[in-house]
Amino acid sequence: MRTSKETRLPIVFFDGGKWLGITCVFLLLLVLLCVFVPFSPVMPSVGLDPSWVLGMNQAVSQGLRIGTDVIFTFGPYASIYTRAYHPATDVMMLAGSVLLSISCWLSIIFLVKGRPGLLLSLCVALLFAAYSRDALLLFVPFLAALVSYKIINNRAVGFPLLPRTLFVFVVAFAALGLIPVIKGSVLILSVAMVLACLGIFIFCREGRLALLSVVTPVVSIIVFWVASGQTISDLPSYFINMVPIASGYTEAMAIPGESYEVIVYIVAALLVVFASFFDRKKVSFSIIDLFLPGVFFLFLFVSFKAGFVRHDAHAVAAAIAILLGGISLLAFYKGKLTAVALIFSLFTAGLVFNRHVGLSLPTVSNLLNVTLVSAAVGIERRISDKTWPKADFENHIAYYKSVTDLPLLKGRSDIYSFNQAPLIFSGNTWAPRPIFQGYSAYTRSLAEKNIQHLLGEDAPDNIFFRVEPIDGRLPSMDDGASWPTLLTGYHPVRRLPGYLQLERNGADKYAVISARGEPVAHQLDEVIVIPLTNKVLVAKIDVKPTVLGRLANILFKPAELRIAIVLNSGEERTYRVVSGMLKSGVVISPLVEDTFDFSLLYGDADFSTGKRVKSIKVYQAHSSDFSWQSKYSLQFDELEVARKIDPVKFFGFDPVDNDAGKLSLVNAQKCDGSIDMINGVNPLPEIQLHRLMSVSGWLASSVSEGVPSEAVYIMLSDKTGKNTFVKAKVKSRIDVANAFKQPNLEYAGYSVEFDTEALQGVYSLRLAMKRNGRVEVCPEYLISATINDQVN
Known part of the structure; x- marks a missing residue:
């Protein structure tokens, strides 16, 4: 088996003790800690994602059984992914994140061995990975497999298995065992990488490494699972119930996106995989030589699914993955195909990243702010204020409870x-x-x-x-x-x-x-x-x-x-x-x-x-x-x-307002407002109503002056000219206030819920408002409403 020049070098962490190499090594550690560890954690909020983020932390806090009482894509260490603070999970979040940082750090140093330029490239790529926790988690088992390949190559040319090399290996596989209890769906890649490593170790008759490659992540999973307050007996249920969550995700959660991003990514990924196989002095189809292309394929394929099944901002995960994959090739090869694969990977990552995040000076500034600056501020606050971030968390809880x-x-x-x-x-x-x-x-x-x-x-x-x-x-x-x-x-x-x-x-x-x-x-x-x-x-x-x-x-x-x-x-x-x-x-x-x-x-x-x-x-x-x-x-x-x-009694439907019919009725010259919905849909010129009439929208007496209407009515007129007025309830419409930059228009919204049981036939539905002691009918809105299916 042929190996690259770099593979035949002795295993050292620094390039002859040169200061540049040492600086780059510690810069990499700094970047990894800032990217992985939530020193300045996210505080609770409301909405779709904030709800499951808070829910997973709350489930751990309440001692619920993850995978049984609560079944979701994530495990008890979800906070490492979400970066969300909770008093019950903060220590778990920090400890687990530090382990992932140290694991990646040791693995990269072992793979790169004193190449400052490559270390700096990975530092930049990992900084951008702050925009995708999925890419970071998927990178962990990928690195463990690359470390295994490097060890096999070194063993093949006669290098002994040194204690520090074994230490790097064990830490890498311990981290690989942590990520499935962070996000259960990552188990697919973790298991695939473990099986691949097990296979190559058995093939190369490395019994000790084969045993460690399986035992280490299994022990790691159990230790972290129990440390989170879960019981070992619930661990099988967690993984069993993760199967339908993972298998059903693709169809259920898929959303479309730009097809050119998918095509460009596939081309870049194939180039990386081909380079990992063909960019060597002698091409062979031995199991050892097929291992590296297989590892790259697994990493890039799972990243492809993570990024493009739900093709929105998730695509950033694929962009970061192809960037890390392309740069990682340099740890093994320097040929022309590797250069082409790297260049196209950079192009693909930039294309996708620019569309979903943007590549500009403000983006870079924000990136440094959410990583390096945020970490520095978080560390300082955790040291100087022993009540933080718990006090901040409690303030957020108190605020949202009040509203x-x-x-x-x-x-x-x-x-x-x-x-x-x-x-x-x-x-x-x-x-x-x-x-x-x-x-x-x-x-x-x-x-x-x-x-x-x-x-x-x-x-x-x-x-x-x-x-x-x-x-x-x-x-x-x-x-x-x-x-x-x-x-x-x-x-x-x-x-x-x-x-x-x-x-x-x-x-x-x-x-x-x-x-x-x-x-x-x-x-x-x-x-x-x-x-x-x-x-x-x-x-x-x-x-x-x-x-x-x-x-x-x-x-x-x-x-x-x-x-x-x-x-x-x-x-x-x-x-x-x-x-x-x-x-x-x-x-x-x-x-x-x-x-x-x-x-x-x-x-x-x-x-x-x-x-x-x-x-x-x-x-x-x-x-x-x-x-x-x-x-x-x-x-x-x-x-x-x-x-x-x-x-009628339960909902308190709006009654007919007989007093409005006693007021003077005039036609307004112009109204500022809209009928947004009738019975849950956008209004058409002709509609049918059956018992229930639900109308919502907004109406202002003066938009320029920011004056809401004194009262809003839905006016129903039959063929004889008889009018039925239903007075609307006031609804908050902050969007209207913001659109016209008039704070008082927040209360220009209205809604009506009316039982039409007493009405039959064809009616003209209009919008009206009370102003200056009279009812003004808006000329902009005239809808023909057939009520209760009776046309006269």
């Missing part, structure tokens, strides 16, 4: 769908379902765990419910399989801003009667007429992937599935759907698009008439794609709430 609208309730509480933070901030006892982010219950097995949780003894006493779809999904899909159980086991007790408060049933149940249908075969693109019923209709749609679809799911991502929905009124909706969630069952009729629609499922069917579905069509986003089988099965189940709420 949350969730009341403090007795018993244990959960919140649907993904925004866990407000519930944790509120001070209620957080009792999450296993897949606590609703959008992640994307396989049937995961959905079933949440259902069983609601049926079990540990079910929460209270639920704050909100419909929160992501990525243009069918709104009833996220945690949709649990909706029938929620309708069965819980009842609404209060309407809160943005949420419906549900309480667990006692002996007096709001029973749900279920009539199950039979699966029927249908074709993709087929328009399917929905059965006529006043009950809640649940659809179980089983769309199976083709062989090519399964392959696409492994190599990249399959074609997106969509559903087209036509309401009885003729209105159409199109949503993205996920096969596993469809298979678990979703409420398909009436169409539920928001929390208010869900609330009406507990009420009389008349209130949901306008959302009854006439037909559906399931299809692929790209008809030429072959990801999904053309035939699928569809089953309809009927649900009927036996005891219903009275929506």
Whole structure:
């Protein structure tokens, strides 16, 4: 076996003790510590990502079993990835991050051995890696495999296995064991690298190294797992339950992006892999010579999936990976192919990074600020102020608790769908379902765990419910399989801003009667007429992937599935759907698009008439794609709430304002405002209303002066000229205030919820406002509304 000149050099950490080499070595350590270790950690906030970030830390704090009580992409050391502070995880976060820093430092020095230029290049690349924790985590098992290859090469030319070399090896594989309990999905690359290293050590008859390559990460996982407060008996469940989370991620969470980024990355990755194989004096197909290309391929392929499946800012992970991969080639080769691969890797990384982050002086300045400056400030504050960052954390908690609208309730509480933070901030006892982010219950097995949780003894006493779809999904899909159980086991007790408060049933149940249908075969693109019923209709749609679809799911991502929905009124909706969630069952009729629609499922069917579905069509986003089988099965189940709420009393619908009809009525010359939504959709010139009329928007008396309206009305005029006025409630619209730079316009928003039971026929729907003791009708808004399906 031929080796490069660098491989045949003795194993030394410094280049003859030269100061430049020493400086570069310690600069690398500084960069790694600043990039890996959250000396200035992130504080809690609200939103999609901040919610799971806080949720994972809170789960560890409450002693919940990770992988059993809480099932997510991350493990108990998630804070190393998120950089988020929590008093219960801060020590774990710092200790684990330092280990990763030291491991990478020792591994890189061992691989580079006194080449200051290469060390400086890696310092720069790792600084940019601060923008992607995924790339940093994936780099750890990659380095462990490169260290193994270097040791094998050195052993092949007769160098002994020195204690310091063995130390580097053990630390590298100990870090490799830590990352799966940071982010469970990284286990795929970790296991692949361990098996590859095990294979090459066995082939080269390095029994001690073969044993250490397996034992070290296994012991490391166990030690870190137990140190986090988890029990060893729960560790298998963590990895077992990670399988559906990892396998279902690609289809469920994929979003499209610029295809040229994908193509350029693939070309760059292939160049790196080819260079790692062909850029040597003698090409052979021995297991040892195939090992290095295999390692590069695994690292770059997993990074490709991490970056381009969810093709948004995640693409930065791929950019950093190809940058690190290209530079790492220089640790082994200096040939022309390596040079070409490196140049194209730099080009690819710059192209992707520039699009998603930007390459400019402000970007570089911000990069230095979030790494070096932030670390220095954090270290100084941790030393000088013993109460920090805990005091800062408590201040954030206190602030968000003061602005949350969730009341403090007795018993244990959960919140649907993904925004866990407000519930944790509120001070209620957080009792999450296993897949606590609703959008992640994307396989049937995961959905079933949440259902069983609601049926079990540990079910929460209270639920704050909100419909929160992501990525243009069918709104009833996220945690949709649990909706029938929620309708069965819980009842609404209060309407809160943005949420419906549900309480667990006692002996007096709001029973749900279920009539199950039979699966029927249908074709993709087929328009399917929905059965006529006043009950809640649940659809179980089983769309199976083709062989090519399964392959696409492994190599990249399959074609997106969509559903087209036509309401009885003729209105159409199109949503993205996920096969596993469809298979678990979703409420398909009436169409539920928001929390208010869900609330009406507990009420009389008349209130949901306008959302009854006439037909559906399931299809692929790209008809030429072959990801999904053309035939699928569809089953309809009927649900009927036996005891219903009275929506008029429960929601406090807005009454008719008779006083407005006594005021002088004039036509305004011009109005500043809009009708944004009617029954959850953008208004059309002609609409149909059935019992319920929900209207929202904004209206100002004067935008230039920043004066909201005295009162806003929805005016309904029948053919005889009789007017019905419904006074709107004031709603906050900070976006309007910001758009016109008028703070007082924050209260220019309005909303109306009105029961149209007393109205029938065709009405003119207008927007009006009270000003100077009279009602002024806005000329800009005139909508023909057919109410309760009766046209006179």
